Amino acid sequence: xxxxxxxxxxxxxxxxxxxxxxxxxxxxxxxxxxxxxxxxxxxxxxxxxxxxxxxxxxxxxxxxxxxxxxxxxxxxxxxxxxxxxxxxxxxxxxxxxxxxxxxxxxxxxxxxxxxx
Amino acid sequence: xxxxxxxxxxxxxxxxxxxxxxxxxxxxxxxxxxxxxxxxxxxxxxxxxxxxxxxxxxxxxxxxxxxxxxxxxxxxxxxxxxxxxxxxxxxxxxxxxxxxxxxxxxxxxxxxxxxx
Numbered sequence: 001x002x003x004x005x006x007x008x009x010x011x012x013x014x015x016x017x018x019x020x021x022x023x024x025x026x027x028x029x030x031x032x033x034x035x036x037x038x039x040x041x042x043x044x045x046x047x048x049x050x051x052x053x054x055x056x057x058x059x060x061x062x063x064x065x066x067x068x069x070x071x072x073x074x075x076x077x078x079x080x081x082x083x084x085x086x087x088x089x090x091x092x093x094x095x096x097x098x099x100x101x102x103x104x105x106x107x108x109x110x111x112x113x114x115x116x
Numbered sequence: 117x118x119x120x121x122x123x124x125x126x127x128x129x130x131x132x133x134x135x136x137x138x139x140x141x142x143x144x145x146x147x148x149x150x151x152x153x154x155x156x157x158x159x160x161x162x163x164x165x166x167x168x169x170x171x172x173x174x175x176x177x178x179x180x181x182x183x184x185x186x187x188x189x190x191x192x193x194x195x196x197x198x199x200x201x202x203x204x205x206x207x208x209x210x211x212x213x214x215x216x217x218x219x220x221x222x223x224x225x226x227x228x229x230x231x232x
Contacts (some may be wrong), residue, residue: 004159033219041204042120042222043160058219090159103210104150105220107159 003027004108012114019078021111023091025110031094031103032074034058036087037110044050045092049074081115088112118143120207122223130231131199137192137226139181139207147209149190150220151181155206163205166190179200202230 003026013019023032030051035043035114045053045058046067055066065077074093078085089111119142129135141147148167152160164175171183181192190207204227207221 035222040125040224042122043208043220044222045219048219072174077156092160103219104162104165107161109157109159 004091004093005113006089006108008111009109010112013078014116015083017081019081019085019113019115021075021076021078021089021091021113023076023093023108024072025074025079025091025093025106026072027093027095027105027106028071029093029095030071030072031096031105032068033094033105034074035090035092035093036060036077038087040094046076052068057091065104067097083115086113086115118147118209118221119169120209120221120223122205122207122226123171124226125224126227128229128231129197129202132196135192135194135197135201135223136226137205137207139190139192139223141190141207141209143188143211144208145211146185147211149181150192150208151175151179151190151192152208154206156197158223160206163192172214188230197230199230199232202228204228218225 007022008110030115034046037043041087047067091108092105094105121140131168151163151164154160166173166183203227207223
């Protein structure tokens with residue numbers, strides 16, 4: 001099973017500050033995803049990547065940037081954090097080939113972000 | 117557009133009773149369907165998945181789910197629940213092809229409470 005780790009596990013930020021959430025996976029998966037989880041919404045996709053150097057916008061990308069510098073690492077960046085970005089953020093990885101399209105995703109433990 | 121609906125935000129059952137968690141999807145073709153479980157303060161773990169073939173799929177920890185194309189449903193079932201099954205359960209779908217291969221669309225989740 002894929003090992004996905006996230007750091008930090010908890011973060012308190014101030015409005016207008018910059019926040020970087022990091023994700024690392026050790027099973028050489030091509031695909032990585034960032035979701036946020038809010039009550040009543042399930043998980044919503046923010047950004048995703050099909051490999052090093054690539055990032056794509058998900059359903060709710062506004063206010064977020066992503067970076068995939070290597071196969072193992074995928075970061076989510078909040079340049080100007082706002083209280084509405086208070087949430088739990090999950091990273092996931094998967095190894096499906098794009099031509100097939102089916103990707104069993106393995107999730108990290110989550111990062112709890114509070115923006116004051 | 118595709119979507120997933122979990123009509124029950126919370127389900128309470130007694131230990132040893134049977135369980136059904138409901139999931140309805142909206143998609144014009146047959147999607148790929150997943151059930152994930154989230155224990156407190158943890159990431160999501162895959163319970164089972166359906167791609168094609170036998171509409172009843174078996175998962176971990178004696179969970180199973182039945183796909184129904186006519187009802188656009190993918191309900192999760194268990195014959196006898198244990199208190200340790202208390203968690204939040206998410207239904208999700210993925211579609212083949214399109215601009216975002218492999219991405220998951222989640223329902224809002226159902227919190228299962230098992231009373232000892």
